[in-house]
Amino acid sequence: MNINKYNFEAIIALNDYLITVKKIEDIFEHLSSYLEDNLCVNKVEIKLRDKILFRKFEEVKGLKKRSFEIYLNKQDSLSVFIHYFENETENINECFDFIKIIFKIVSQTIYNRYLEFRLHESNLKDSLTGLYNRQYVNEYLRTMLPLSKREQKKVAFLKVGIDHFKAVIDEFNYEIGDRVLKELAKSLESSVRKSDIVARIESDEFLIVLHNITNENNAIMIANKIIENFKDVKVIVDEDNNQTLMKTICMGISIYPDDAERVEEIFRSSDIALYEAKNRGRSQLFKFKKGDDTIELF
Structure with a gap:
């Protein structure tokens, strides 16, 4: 040639x-x-x-x-x-x-x-679950939020917490706790679209970013589905005796730009909503509303 x-x-x-x-x-x-x-x-x-x-x-x-x-x-x-x-x-x-x-x-x-x-x-992934971490979410939101604002699209933030997770550690050990976290991570990813973001934010708390939602009812419907899906997940505690553990989660919902516009406001509003959901019992969700700046933790 x-x-x-x-x-x-x-x-x-x-x-x-x-x-x-x-x-x-x-x-x-x-x-x-x-x-x-x-x-x-x-x-x-x-x-x-x-x-x-x-x-x-x-x-x-x-x-x-x-x-x-x-x-x-x-x-x-x-x-x-x-x-x-x-x-x-x-x-x-x-x-x-x-x-x-x-x-x-x-x-x-x-x-x-x-x-x-x-x-x-x-550096942007959680080593235990393979999900994105808080650093990734911070970087991602600083790029994604201005784009959503220009296109006038709503974004839902679902803060997920495991009910009485400390009791799992106290009753069993950290290895079983890690199994619960891994199973929850898989359940969350399988419950949303591939275009949505699932991240582990803290030890037993996760954040889901739902793009381009129609309204808050759409986010609530998805949150309920996620809660119900995890109820059916069985975590093996003792393989020899086939002993399994079933856990539940609560969820706090915040909507951009209705409830929060800046990254720090998004984390704060979803945190408040999650705490309120947990105060109401197991498998609960709560939608944040502006004015809910304080919350009774006990």
């Missing part, structure tokens, strides 16, 4: 630019745009081991899909798949060698940015 027919210097320039890009998804977006604009390649999938890092591909009915794989880093199994249809075979074969050269040049940039992404992500 004649490499001179392609702009080799442009690949070097592309990689130099990708090094400056901070977000890994932006690297993939710029790279896929280059492939599509210059080589008519618009069906790309990049994997690390068996995990898909990036995928841009649309199925077309009636056309048989083919693919070829390029190993970028054999030691860590970083690879790229170029998918194409039978009617594109000639074009793909013509530029196959050059595509390999592109990814050979940019592979280290992709891998380095991925490692940075994983390191940053680990």
Whole structure:
């Protein structure tokens, strides 16, 4: 193949630019745009081991899909798949060698940015449950709230607390307490949309961010569903005797921008609502209202 027919210097320039890009998804977006604009390649999938890092591909009915794989880093199994249809075979074969050269040049940039992404992500995740932590929520809200305000969309914040969680520790141990937390985390994630955010804020308290809700009744309906779902969760206490523990949760609800507009106000209003819910008993929820600035804890 004649490499001179392609702009080799442009690949070097592309990689130099990708090094400056901070977000890994932006690297993939710029790279896929280059492939599509210059080589008519618009069906790309990049994997690390068996995990898909990036995928841009649309199925077309009636056309048989083919693919070829390029190993970028054999030691860590970083690879790229170029998918194409039978009617594109000639074009793909013509530029196959050059595509390999592109990814050979940019592979280290992709891998380095991925490692940075994983390191940053680990600082924003709770090590026990795998959920996001409070630091992530703070960063996320500072970006998300102004966007919701411009689009005039409501956001619900559901503060979740386990009823009498300390009694679990006193009766059993911290290992059983951790099991309860893990099971609750799984139950919360399975009860909301993938686009919603679930985070562990404190030891036994979680926060759910529900995007683009219609009104507070919508949030209340979802909160009730979450409470009911966790009632059915069984936590194994003694595997030998098949002994299980069933717990309940309470929930406080705050709506942006109706109840709070700033991040610190959101945390405060949802805290107050949760305490009020717990004061009412097990499996309770309470919707915060402006003016509820004080609360009797006992």
